Amino acid sequence: MLHLLTRYRHLSLFIFFLFISLILLSLGRPALENVPKPSNILERAMLVVLQPFQRVVTSVISNTENIWNNYIRLVDVAKENNELRKQVLQLQEANNRYLEDLMAYERLKDTLHLAEDRKFSTILARVVGYDATNHSNTMVVDRGSNDGIQEGWPVITHAGIVGRTMTVAKNSTKVLLLSDPNCSVSALIQRTRDQGIVTGLTRKDAYTMKNVLRRAEIREGTIYRLTDQSLIELAKSDIPGYAITADTMARLAENLVPADVLAFMEGMQNKTYGNQRLFIKALENMLGKEQADWYKGIILQFSQADVLAALRPLKEQQFASKQAFIEALQTAIGAEQTAKYLEQILRFAREDETVISSGLGGLYPKGLIIGTVSKVKKEDYGLFQEIEITPSVDFSKLEEVLIIQRTEVNDSDKSEKAQE
Structure with missing residues (x-):
């Protein structure tokens, strides 16, 4: 025992003095915590001796607490963080699914409305692949004979004709695209009613229309023109404005609007209304809804002011390019107003030579969109001209299509003819 104490004398002395200090501190503890006794010289000496050791112990305890709080306890926090990350990823995935469903709904909404309006019986199909060999312009959809699909049925979207079913398996169908030379459709120019046959050119960005009579006047590209109908649509789209002036009252009187109606409208003179909605509301307040509905058409015609009135002199003028049309607008209504309302005006002023199915x-x-005329090839000889068409359908972005059930359509056609 003595040998151990001698060998570890420093440690033994430390333990001894630590024990003595604890005893002295215990003995020196005040009876009342709020009334401390003055420390004696021995206690102060022990504090001086033990201060370095206490500082080391305090530092070790503090570092241990830091390690525990900042590292060991953070193991659970890290696990919780990983779980939260997984939940965030799951929520992002679910949000992406909902977003895809919403976008699919928006894409299909117009197509389904087309089917409802035209009373088509259709089957919705998703595009699952395209022909990888480039020998033909085909795609594959995820519907087949198990869904009642047969060969030779039309395939469409809201943008126009896609093609027709070609090879039908149990759960999939190959669709021959209209861009293939082996696919064709009887068509007509919507404006002129000239007929021809549209076929593919092996390119997905163009069709050709043949057998169009050479004397037919077909426009190339896009023109810009303001018509009565486009001005009416612009008036509905909050382009200013409307005002009742003395000239308006005189022109209404010339068009046999009753004097009592004109008398009520005098309360609207010298006021400018920012859009058609506000003007009609003011009319209804002055004349009553029934009278306002009765004379609304002619009053709107002669009350146009501001931008609408300035656009009217451009009516029926044709512009071959967008830039030329914009320059005419800037002259008529000013650069500031042109910049403000250009998008709305272009929406109703742009005219393409549209090609649609003839139904033959x-x-x-009949009436399905095929595309727009991009180029006219007319030779100095021959009976026909050839027309290049820009497809209305972007085949590279197709995700869903509608397959028209021709058997039901044919049956209904036969029953209608039998009734006649």
Whole structure:
């Protein structure tokens, strides 16, 4: 025992003095905590001796607490953080699914409305692949004979004709796209009603329309023109404005608007209304709803002011380019107003030479959009001209299509003819 104490004398002395200090501190503890006794010289000496050791112990305890709080306890926090990250990823995935569903709904909404308006019986299909060999312009959809699909049925979207079903398996169908030379549709120019046959050119960015009579006057590209109908649509889209002036009252009187109606309208003179909605509301307040509805058409015609009135002199003028049309607008209504309302005006002033299905041949229903005329090739000889068409459908972005059930359409056509 003595040998151990001698060998570890420093440690033994430390333990001894630590024990003595604890005893002295205990003995020196005040009876009342709020009334401390003055420390004696021995206690102060022990504090001086033990201060370095206490500082080391305090530092070790503090570092241990820091390690515990900042590292060991953070293991649970890290696990919780990982779980939260997984939940965030799951929520992001679910949000992406909802976003895709919403976008699919927006894409299909117009297509389904088309089917409802035209009373088509259709089957919705998703595009699952395209022909990888480039020998033909085809795609594959996820519907087949198990869904009642047959060969030769039309395939459409709201943008126009896609093609027709070609090879039908149990759960999938190959669709021949209209861009393929082996696919064709009887068509007509919507404006002139000239007929021809549209076929593919192996390119997905163009069709050709043949057998169009050479004397037909077909426009190339896009023109810009303000018509009565486009001005009416612009008036509905909050382009200013309307005002009742003395000239307006005189022109209404010339068009046999009753004097009592004009008398009520005098309360609206010298006021400018920012849009058609506000003007009609003011009319209804002055004349009553029934009278306002009765004379609304002619009053709107002669009460146009501001931008609408300045646009009217451009009516029926044709502009071959967008830039030329914009320059005419800037002259008529000013650069500031042109910049403000250009998008709305272009929406109703742009005119393309549209090509639609004619309904002949019994495959595609009449009135489906095929595309717009981009180029006219007219030779100095021959009976026909050839027209290049820009497709209305972007085949590279197709995700869902509608397959028209021709058997039901044919059956209904037969029953209608039998009734006649």
